[in-house]
Amino acid sequence: MAVDKSTVAHIAKLACIRIPEAQQEALAGELNSILGWVEQLGELDTQGIAPMTSVVEMRLPKRVDAVTDGDCRDKVIANAPESAHGFFSVPKVVE
Amino acid sequence: MSLVQGKTGEWEVVIGLEVHAQVIAESKLFSGAATAFGAEPNTQVSLVDAAMPGMLPVLNEKSIEQAVKTGLGLNAQINLTSVFERKNYFYPDLPQGYQISQYLQPIVGEGVVTLDLPDGAVKEVGIERLHLEQDAGKSLHDQHPTATYIDLNRSGVTLMEIVSKPDMRSAEEVGAYLEKLRSILRYLGTCSGNMEEGSMRCDVNVSVRHPGEDLGTRTETKNVNSIRFAKQAIEHEAKRQIALIEDGGKVTQETRLFDPDRGVTRAMRSKEEAHDYRYFPDPDLLPVVLDPDWVAELKRGLPELPDAKKARFTADFGLSAYDAGVLVAEQETAAYFETVVAGGGGRDAKQAANWVTGALFGALNRGGMEIGAAPIDADKLGGLLDLLEAGTISGRIAKDVFDAMWESGKDAATVVEEKGLKQISDSGAIEAIVDHAIADNPGQVEQFKSGNDKVLGWFVGQIMKASQGKANPGMVNQLLRKKLT
Structure with missing residues (x-):
């Protein structure tokens, strides 16, 4: 898989990261070397082997359905750049 | 099959639905915050729901149970292994920057819903899949001239997305499907089905074709929140697509919004890269593995369904x-x-x-x-x-x-x-009223005798009126006939 300049621009847009055009070519090179390194895994024959989901054999932990959290509005909105009447306030986004 | 007549011939409307049903549970899918409707903004939000750094999701066992019950109620395949994945996109009411959802391995596979159509006929609609996912927060666009307010109370509440096959052919069938689905969910106690409160919402996929042709290009109309609106959106979208094609145009595959005030659908503005969700398995969660005995036990415990x-x-x-x-x-x-x-x-x-x-x-x-x-x-x-x-x-x-x-x-x-509304079934009392009516109306008696049978009904009416409706009609008829002939 090869990454070019336009792929970099696309990924940056999806990730909401501003990357000046001048840097895009260089980033494509870096991403390609990372991907190339990962692609060494392709040399292994994984035919018939289920993907590993955990290093140790364990089951997904579950909770009992009970209200044990929340009711901490001040903490939740403490870091918001803008808030009003208990809501987060963001620049208008309307379709 | 109901076809729509266009200028160039008959058209078949092909419809599939994605229904988002909020799961009935006290707490959220991955946090212990409450789910009750109508709370003060941001009071039912944990630091997990607000996506604070370092917070980890822990699965609510009730959400799994509700999804499996629903799957069983839809006669569907239950997948003993399913996987939560991240669906990546940015929107202010999605603090994580991704929605935890299921993609390649949903918890429930193919099933079937039987529709009861108004003419008494039945029709089967296939279920493609049911998967679990987090609901997003709520954006309020109308509270401030230049700001959108965000309430995360709904953020992280468990949703079941129930995807139908494109088996419906008219707005009526879609109405019957939504009614039946809601009925099943309510019987199971897995979703309140309350569309006004947003507990059940749907996305409507519509395409048109001439009968026998391959499927046409579809559009998806998002967030339709009542059965009536779903029907309106389909009627409008089918007409729009037919007119477009008949005028030489092409339907673009796109996401549209329904405008309930005008009963029309319109294209969303910002969408170019919206569909590149880059799903991948959520590294914070292991696959969900179900015990077949537990599934069997749930199945035995299901109520009698509609x-x-x-x-x-x-x-x-x-x-x-x-x-x-x-x-x-x-x-x-x-x-x-x-x-x-x-x-x-x-x-x-x-x-x-x-x-x-x-x-x-x-x-x-x-x-x-x-x-x-x-x-x-x-x-x-x-x-x-x-x-x-x-x-x-x-x-x-x-x-x-x-x-x-x-x-x-x-x-x-x-x-x-x-x-004092007891029926008068005492023959003496009824006879008195009947006699009275005959004596008072010699003209009508003559008409009856000369062969006008209809007068009998008129007499019954008079007698019922005289008895304030209390006379036993059977006895009135009998006595009247006896006395008039």
Whole structure:
């Protein structure tokens, strides 16, 4: 898989990261070397082997359905750049 | 099959639905915050739901149970291994920057829903899959001129996305599908089905084609929040697509929004890269593995569902498919009906069905009430039917007694007693009224004798009126005939 300049621009847009055009070519090179390194895994024959989901054999932990959290509005909105009447306030986004 | 006539021939409308159903649970899918509707903004948000750094999701076992129950109720395959993945996109009401959802391995696979159509016919609609995912927060766009307010109370609440196959062909079928799905979810107790509160919302996929052709390009209309709006959106979208193609244009695959004020759909503006979600398995969560014995146990514990109940009502009670379908749509209605039938040592089921779907539904509609709040409970309605059956009151009077019971909350016997509405079945008393009517109307008697049978009905009317509806109509008829001939 090869990454070019336009792929970099696309990924940056999806990730909401501003990357000046001048840097895009260089980033494509870096991403390609990372991907190339990962692609060494392709040399292994994984035919018939289920993907590993955990290093140790364990089951997904579950909770009992009970209200044990929340009711901490001040903490939740403490870091918001803008808030009003208990809501987060963001620049208008309307379709 | 219902086809739409266009300028260039007949068109078939092909519809599939994605229904988002909020799961009934005390707490959220991955956090212990509450899920109740209508709380103060951001008071039911944990630091997990707000996506604070370092917070980890822990799965609610109830959410899994509800999804599996729903899958069983949809006659669907239960996948013993399923995987939560991240669906990546940015929106202010999605603090994580991704939604935890299921993609390649959903918890429930293919199933089927049987529709009861208004003409009594049935139709099967395939279920493609059901998967679990987090709901997003809520954006309020109308509270401030330049700002959008965000409430994260809904953020992280468990949703089931139920995806149908493109098996529907008209707005009516979609209405029947949504009604049936809602009915099943309510029977199972897995979703309230309350579309006004947003507990059930749907995305509508519509395409058109000439019959027999391959599927056309579809559009997806998002966030339609009532059955009526779903029907309107389909009608509008089908007309728009047909007109577009017939004028030489092409349908673009796109996401549209329904405008409930104008009853039209319109294209969303920002969407170019919206569909690149870059799903990948959520590294914070392991696959969900179900124990087959546990699934079997849930299956044994399922309530009797609408289809089974409907079959039993038609078989055991001799009801029409239509009446049975109406009675089983809501569990409470079915239970009410069964209580009426079972009481008093067993009552006439057809009679009971008529009263429940007629007088009772009428009164509930007028009062905007749920059946649980009806002033006439099943035992009281049963009491009324018993008086009718015993001939204590006439059918005409029974409706008045019903209305008086509805007003006062009293039982039928009390109302009849207080208002003196007992049917007159004493032949002496009826004979006196009949004689009186004959004596007062010699002209009509002549007409009858000269062969005008219709006058008999007129006489019955006069006599019923004179007795304030209380005379036993059977006896009136009999006596009248005897005396006139």
